[in-house]
Amino acid sequence: MWEQVRLALRESLHRAVFKVATLLPGVLALVVALLVSIFIGWILAAILRRILIALRFDARVERSGMANISDWSSAKTPTFLATRIVFWATVVAGLFVGIAALDASLSSGLSAYVVTYISKIVAAVVLLIIGTIIARFLSRSVLINGVNMNVQHARLLSLGVKWLVLVFTAAMVLDHLGIARSIVDLGFGILFGGIVLALALAVGLGSRDLVSRSLERDRHKTPADEDVVRHF
Amino acid sequence: MAEMETLQESKTESSEIVPTDLLIAISAPPSGDTIVPTVAKLEQACKLLSTPCRVVLALPAETAQEIPAPLPGMEPNLPVARALHFVNYPLPAPNPGAIPWLPNASTYRALCQLARKLNARACTVLGTDLGCNRDSLTAEKLTLLMDPAIEGTFDLAMPLYATQPLDDLLNKSILYPLTRTLYGHRVENPLGNELQISSKMFAPLSAGASQDSTRQQGRLPWLATVAANRNLKICQVRLGTRRPASSDGIDLSDALGQLAGPLFLDMEDNAAFWQRIRGSHEVPTFGAAETFTEPSDTVDVRRMVDAFQLGESNLRDIWSLILPPVTLLELKKLSRLSAxxxxxxxxxxxxxxYDFALAHRLRNIHRAHLFGALTPLYLGWVASYAVEINKSGIAAQQRVEQLARTYESEKPYLLSRWRWPDRFHP
Incomplete structure (x- = not known):
């Protein structure tokens, strides 16, 4: 009996060592593929940067009217954006090659699954970035316009808009990744519905005073600065 | 209508209308009741010109359709024999959302192209203020605006209006002192609607037509800048008092963006030029000085100070992306003062x-946000200016001159910030 146990253990150990030995070249290939792709990506990005600078790409993009798109992000130039896209595309391609090598050594459907999921992750990251940019843009718009309209709680409004967009983005990202989809749907529905209801109640209950104050202000309006000061 | 020719006709029958000495162009569609007296005045003005010359009046193409038979209707009002010839030109469509009375770069391009076709020596442009300033814009003043380039002494004649102390404040606070500091010419109304340009200005002003991009469409014609860049001669012509343009429905932040934005864009394009300019000099000014006879109103600045204080308490984070810490500290101190x-x-x-101009170049924040963030600060300056005018009784012109001199003395700060933007950055 002990002989059988020993044999089983030896076979198990043999299988494990065999698996690791099969996996190791794949892992090594993954690492090498990743390093090579980073190197190639860096070289390609550097070459592209030189070419775009020589072609005055930023100025051309600005003249073509596409500058409005870059306005949504901060101080990044179109050249910077293009070189980053090339760099990361090369790295992702290298990652795919590495995973394919790993998959061949594992002889399983991991590669197809990972590739599918990575594409989802990439889309989710893009969603997250766009959502964050839109949240920042809208929050600043609300804050600045609110201040210029003499809204005392402009900062609160801007914060509300920012978090509304961020929560909306987070729900979209999680839904896209398929993580706790039902919980996200339910939670987001409750949260969003709650916010809308709260706003409706706040406006409904608070607007009476607001309207009366506004009317009162108009009634007692004296010749104000805008009647005397002319900006142009 | 016999003498009215379309631009298309002028192409085919150019031999009939050359040589033209002076092209007078109405740069906005005039209403039916202003065109008749305007033409009468222009005819009178032509008679008063120091050098007799052939004058062509260019009217927007819409005018002929909108005004039923304008020329026969004018006949009874014309006190002198006809001295004008007429031509129509297609008025470019205004930019959607633009302030209606703002001079349009594409209009100037169209006019310069027409003037070149007619081989004109000069072009006098009469803008949108023509209707509301009908009484103040006399034939004698119009003559002043037709003579400089025809005599060959100047290449650009800009208007100089007499305004109330609390009128035209965007020009007084930003446009005039900034253009003066940048380009060294004391042109008080750099965006004036009535002006004259010589043939030397036609080529640079028509050049933008080929670069028809959104950047070009948003441009305003900074003629004084164009002239200064080419070392052309500039003068000013006093055109009397000017009624303020209508500001109904125009948001102040939008107005700031539409007026200061193109100037900031010009700063980017002409950086190599204005960085070499030091100080400023007077430009020759013609015409008798006029002042408003009625006393200026006093203003309650509390609302403007409130707007500034609200901005200081809410926009500090955004301002910190644009302004250095020292300025933020000064603004904080300022926000504690009473009206x-x-x-x-x-x-x-x-x-x-200067810091906002730099932020516009560096795109620290979205450009629409930039002018929104500038609005409370501008209102703060207006409040301060109004308090000073009310309290000290200092003449507005003197006060604006003082501000312009300060802009000039602070130019080294602009140069440092422009050349090494990261050095001061928080």
Whole structure:
């Protein structure tokens, strides 16, 4: 009996060592593929940067009217954006090659699954970035316009808009990744519905005073600065 | 209508209309009741010209359709024999959302192209203020606006209006002092609607037509800048008092963006030129000085100070992306002052404008946000200016001159910030 146990253990150990030995070249290939792709990506990005600078790409993009798109992000130039896209595309391609090598050594459907999921992750990251940019843009718009309209709680409004967009983005990202989809749907529905209801109640209950104050202000309006000061 | 020719006709029958000495162009569609007296005045003005010359009046193409038979209707009002010839030109469509009375770069391009076709020596442009300033714009003043380039002494004649102390404040606070500091010419109305340009200006002003991009469409014609860049001669012509343009429905932030934005864009394009300019000099000015006879109104600045204080408490984070810490600290101190003692130093205001011009170039924040963030600061300066005018009784012109000199003395700050933007950055 002990002989059988020993044999089983030896076979198990043999299988494990065999698996690791099969996996190791794949892992090594993954690492090498990743390093090579980073190197190639860096070289390609550097070459592209030189070419775009020589072609005055930023100025051309600005003249073509596409500058409005870059306005949504901060101080990044179109050249910077293009070189980053090339760099990361090369790295992702290298990652795919590495995973394919790993998959061949594992002889399983991991590669197809990972590739599918990575594409989802990439889309989710893009969603997250766009959502964050839109949240920042809208929050600043609300804050600045609110201040210029003499809204005392402009900062609160801007914060509300920012978090509304961020929560909306987070729900979209999680839904896209398929993580706790039902919980996200339910939670987001409750949260969003709650916010809308709260706003409706706040406006409904608070607007009476607001309207009366506004009317009162108009009634007692004296010749104000805008009647005397002319900006142009 | 016999003498009215379309632009298309002028192409085919150019031999009939050359040589033209002076092209007078109405740069906005005039209403039916202003065109008749305007033409009468222009005919009178032509008679008063120091050098007799052939004058062509260019009217927007819409005018002929909108006004039923304008020329026969004018006949009874014309006190002198006809001295004008007429031509129509297609008025470019205004930019959607643009302030209606703002001079349009594409209009000037169209006019310069027409003037070149007609081989004109000069072009006098009469803008949208023609209707509301009908009484103040006499034939004698119009003559002043037709003579300089025809005599060959100047290449650009800009208008100089007499305004109330609390009128035209965007020009007084930003446009005039900034253009003067940048380009060294003391042209008080750099965006005036009535002006004259010589044939030397036609080529540079028509050049933008080929670069028809959104950047070009948003441009305003900074003629004084164009002239200064080419070392052309500039003068000013006093055109009397000017009624303020209508500001109904125009948001102040939008107006700031539409007026200061193109100037900031010009700063980017002409950086190599204006960085070499030091100080400024007077430009020759023609015509008798006029002042408003009625006393100026006093203004309650509390609302403007409130707007500034609200901005200071809410927009500090956004301002910190644009302004250095020292300026933020000064603004914080300023926000604690009451309306009566509110005073923004000219140097502080000049540095703020310079910092915003730099932020416009660096795109630290979205450009629409940039002018929104500038609005409370601008209102702060207006409040400070109004308090000073009310309290000290200082003449507005003197006060604006003082501000412009401060802009000039702060120019080294602009140069440092422009050349090494990261050095001061928070």
């Amino acid at each position: 009566d003692e509110f005073h923004m130093e000219d140097a502080l205001w000049a540095r703020i404008v």
